[in-house]
Amino acid sequence: MADHIHLVVALEGAGSHPGAWRAPDAQPQALTRADYWQGLIATAETGLLDFVTIPDSFALHRGHPRTDRAVGGLDAVLLASRLAPTTARIGLIPTATVTHTEPFHVSKAIATLDHISGGRAGVALRTTADPGEAGLFGRRSFPDDPSVLAVLASEATDFATVLARLWDSWEDDAEIRDVATGRFVDRDRLHYIDFVGEHFAVRGPSITPRPPQGRPIIAATGAHATDLQLIGASADVGFITPGDVDDAARAVGAIAAARTAAGRAGDAPVRVLVDLPVVLGSSKDDAAQRLEQLDAWAGEGSTAAAGLVVGTAQGLADEIERWTSVDGVDGIRLRPAALPHDLQVIVADLVPELQRRGLFRTDQADASLRERLGLARPHNHFTTRKTGVA
Secondary structure, three states, X not given: OOOOOEEEEEOOOOOOOOOHHHOOOOOHHHOOOHHHHHHHHHHHHHOOOOEEEEOOOOOOEEEEOOOOEEEOOOOHHHHHHHHHHHOOOOEEEXXXXXXXXXXXXXXXXHHHHHHHHOOOEEEEEXXXXXHHHHHOOOOOOOOOOOOHHHHHHHHHHHHHHHXXXXXXXXXXXXXXXXXXXXXXXXXXXXXXXOEEOOOOEEOOOOOOOOOOOOOOEEEEEEOOHHHHHHHHHHXXXXXXXXXXXXXXHHHHHHHHHHHHHOOOOOOOOOEEEEEEEEEEOOOHHHHHHHXXXXXXXXXXXXXXXXXXXXXXXXXXXXXXXXXXXXXXEEEEEEEEOOOOHHHHHHHHHHHHHHHHOOOOOOOOOOOOHHHHOOOOOOOOHHHHHHHOOO
16 A cells, blocks of 8 residues: 555536435536636645546436436536636546547647646546437447447547657657747657557647646546456556455456556556545434435435445545555545535545545645656657657
């Protein structure tokens, strides 16, 4: 177990529970307002969290199972860019659905976010075989077959490779700004990436200078075995949802094996974080009553999230200590059931408890997100090819 674990929070609208929008302190009317999100991220930043993730999809969220009422959401990447100037240290990792999105556009957007935030950006790659989402674009369809998951993971791996190459397509010193000669950019330090793979053919280069981190963080969620292959082959951060500690150890092993198979054994390690949805209260009974009320608000059809932790901040700290005792598990991503309540408990009660146990930092220096995660700034692929640097 690392001296200090990595602690992350997923900001999911009114919360991860479908009944959260009806909670007394919820702000459902404010979910599309910048000040609502600014308040959440300001709270998270006071808790010294490594970063926040912002989920996204092309599907409408179901707000109430009995009425089938749909709830919309904001674009995660655009929202992160809006929030970046209002933050100082916390990392920002919005989600991009790569199945229906071009890597060139995502690379430009995340490079922009990294510049705006001063090196605190990343992107969580999401795949989907949902026919409703596919129908929004009309370009492809997916068979009702588990084998499609491997195809989507392969596509996401190519997507991640294209992102990295595009971010590298400008060398760090490509902008020379030479007033005497009138040359702003040294074109010899811009590179066509000429990527041709099974799923994409991208010539490049990018139109955005290389990001401050060199390459912003790439994250992915390991919901299936093919996702674990994607994490090992392409990601800097992987989120896993194990059933128990043995399952977590197997997931870590699968990611490590995929990393070696992809030729990344000598690269920076993948940071593996366990996903934990949480309902927190002043006592275990209080938390259980909160969950019961959330379920009642959600109506029939509401089911408990896998791995749900219901209890106090102290009890959650015990769970976190148990999960991070697994070799190769670097931290936790918490998914608050209801916002802002559970986030406030995390910052006010959980963080001090983890600090008391010596598991979490007590201050946060100015640093890039890569530096905070203990990941080196990558060598530029094209500079390396010219100089022969390993």
